Amino acid sequence: MIEIKLKRKTNGEKIIKELEAIYGTKQRLERIVERNPKDAKAYYDLDDWNYYKDHLDEEVTEEDVLIRDKFLFDKGEIDILNSIKENNPKNLTELAKLVDKNISNILSTIDKLEKEGLIKIEEGNKNSKIPILTYDAIEIAI
Structure with a gap:
């Protein structure tokens, strides 16, 4: 087992x-909790909402943990994550150039990283897609 902390x-x-x-309004979340x-x-999201509405500036380090039977990342995925972190590419074409690959060769990796929740793709100018890291650090315990 490999533990990956994001x-x-x-x-x-x-x-x-x-x-x-996610919920729209706090009242809608309260109704969800009442019904179920x-x-x-x-329940925990409502608890967070109640706390952070009065602590908007409080710095928080969030941590998610993934448990895998095998190593999650290959070299190409790590290169893409590092390039996004270090260079903040303006679109996927720029990212492909940074990792010295054709864009068609990295699209499946981009999709995988997005499905894992490690990156998100935002819409940019003229239908460009901007890759954004969703985490600041990834720790792997073997």
Whole structure:
């Protein structure tokens, strides 16, 4: 088993915005918790919302843990993650150049990293796709 810790720094204001993106309003989240009190995620999200609404500037390090039977990343994936972190490419074409690959050769890797939640793709100018890291650090325990 390999444990992979994904860490990111955020603050209360960003946490509230993420919760708004998921639930819309705090009242809607409260109704979800009332209807299904065994929904632990909704319960903890409501608890976070109640706390961070009064602590918008509080710095937080969030940590997610993935458990895998085998190593999750290959060299190409690590190169892509490092290039995004170090260079902040403006689009996928620029990212492909940074890792010295054709864009068609990295699209499946980009999709995989996005499905794993390690990156997100935002819409840029003229339908360009901007790769963004969702975590600040990845720690691997073997």
